Amino acid sequence: MKKTNLINSLAASFILIAASVCAVHAEDFSSLAAPLGEAPAQMKDFSFLAGSWTATSKRFLPDGAQTAEYEGKWDAKFLDDGRVLFDAVAWFSPTGEKVLYDATLRTFGVETGEWEMVYLSSLTSRHSETFRGKFSDGEGHFDAVISLSPGNSVTAKIRFFDIAEDSFEWAMELSADGGENWFVGETITAKRIQ
Secondary structure, X not given: OHHHHHHHHHHHXXXXXXXXXXXXXXXXXXXXXXXXXXXXXXXXXXXXXXXXXXXXXXXXXXOOOEEEEEEEEEEEEEEHHHOEEEEEEEEEOXXXXXXXXXXXXXXXXXXXXXXXXXXXXXXXXXXXXXXXXEXXXXXXXEEXXXXXXXXXXXXXXXXXXXXXXXXXXXXXXXXXXXXXXXXXEEEEEEEEOO
């Protein structure tokens, strides 16, 4: 009899905890019922990226040795009346075979005052665990934690710079030890097609 009472008590406690967690989440989502309004002015920070680009990626080891070079096509467009930017890069081997497809969704978080982004690489477990940052002095600076495989993540600093109407540069520094040591893991040079 006591065992049944203990089980019932534990079950009731679990239900109360679950209900309180759900209530908090319900409150968080209640704000979504309000109209979205216009896209914030900060969405224009990424307007340079809209369109189509050729891209050259160079990948590096921690000692600076280049491991690979890929040619790609980077396309970006605004969605949801300018509230979201979707961009994707298809990377090709020297023989022209598609080897990777990276997609990113970007929006400006008016509550955080930062760009909030998610990244996913098709047919792999590579994705962003966190990805946010700001534009300052004509450059975009973003911090991310990237999952390379289940249980294996790296810290990344991503930068858009030398932004012009028909070109931009991109670089990613990586740290496998939580930010103690950094190295340039990849650079991209992009040229506008349209």
